[in-house]
Amino acid sequence: MSFLDVIAALGRRWIVTVVGLLATAGLVYGASTIEPPVYTARALVLLVPSEQVVGEGGNPFLALGGLDLPARVVVAYYESDVAKERFSSGSPDAEYVVAIEESTRGPVISVDVTDASAAATLETLELLTSSIPVELERLQEEVDAPKNTVVSTLVLAKDERATIDNSGTVRMVIAAGGIGLVATVVAAVAVDGLVRSRTRGRKQGPTDPAGSDPEAPAPATAGPAGTGSKPAGPNPDAKADAQPADPRSPATKPAKPPTVRLPAVRPPSVQPPASRPADDRALPSWPNLPLDSRDRRRDDAAARASSAESR
Template structure:
């Protein structure tokens, strides 16, 4: 999952306190790196091999006869780089780091001595120790091979540091590693804690939503199980009274009016079968008539509701 710049800034705003703690820890790591890994001091010296007087000749220039001294210089460098020589120097300077090489910047028999030590005095002292060991070891090597004394090669110090130089390369490297570790740990811890908090919050919300849904479902089930109770009402609608339309006020009454029984009479009125029901004849409506009780037109020959009512009462 890729995070945009807005997402990263949002995480940094939410977890600023973790970033503050991580920065403090990073500062502590940097301080520890500079304390437990102090800077080193270096000293450098150059030694030149010089040919013998017999090789140069009387009145000759030794610097013009350096071409054949590259091989003796490399033999001497190989000896100082051996374990036997390094062990001898380690006894005198246990904390020093000694490197003896050929100076590749020149095309002559120049030997470079590089010394690194935790203290400036240790660096310069070890450099002097190695430089002083070159002449006797050079003479010993020539004596072992049986070289005549008149042809022996000698050494000359070209340059030798009198004051050590501070070297912060190792301490800077350790400091960068400590700061990088602190920042990486801070970023990882911040995003990891933010992710866990968000997941916990979302899980809590989902559980709350499920609990709310279950409660709503139980309430709905209870409501569905409860039957609806219809409360009786005392409001009884008034009966509909039908009246002839205003346009039919000129309806002519046909037949004999029948007397309807009164609702307040205790006994039904007497009725003769020969009494005819009351009809309202529509003008120009042929033989159609209107039932008084229903107010609807009744075709000719059909018994109206008033007749049926009279007959039932008779």
């Protein structure tokens, strides 16, 4: 089936098409409700080396080489179940990811927060960003690190506004719309094919209902006035008459050809004059013997011939 045939089927079954489009619109609305847009926010936190490593008058950014391991320890803590339950309990839809920023070679920790509203997203981001230096200091205190060797943090960047993310909603809407449109086209084409096949079958069927049953009684015929009408029943001898005759039966042997009477011929001497019309009734009839006389004469001639030969 070509594209034009599909379009024609949709036009012929416009009721199915309209119902399918309305159902598709409902699916799209439901998909957008099930998967609403979310808001995201991001922050980057840098680990700064201790005073002992930097030295007096040193540059902290030149001594970032050995801080990759402390950064991974902090990331491991925030990915634990205890930390997730702690920082996600304020909003049931909040999700966050704390990881090492792979785009840089330094000890940079990225914090990505996703929530259902912009305010809740920024609130969770602020909570996580402010807790990183606290948790880092707590971890160092647990190992009794000296004061001059404690690693600190620096917030490199933090979003002040949450960004809306419609990717999930768009995927759900596209999927729902595609399913609805495909179902509409399939339903319209199927209904159109069914209706057209039934119409074609009715056109090809018998037009006379009585002719469909050969043994059905014929309709009643009107009789003479005052006598009523009598239905004409089926003829019991009709089937016997319609059967072909057996050529081997004696009753079906061909009969002898009938005798042909030849016209009378006038000799030239007795032709009537031109002023009088011809009259064949005055002429003697041509001898036309019956069949048995001819056979008898033929047999007699054959007998005479055989007797002559025997002499």
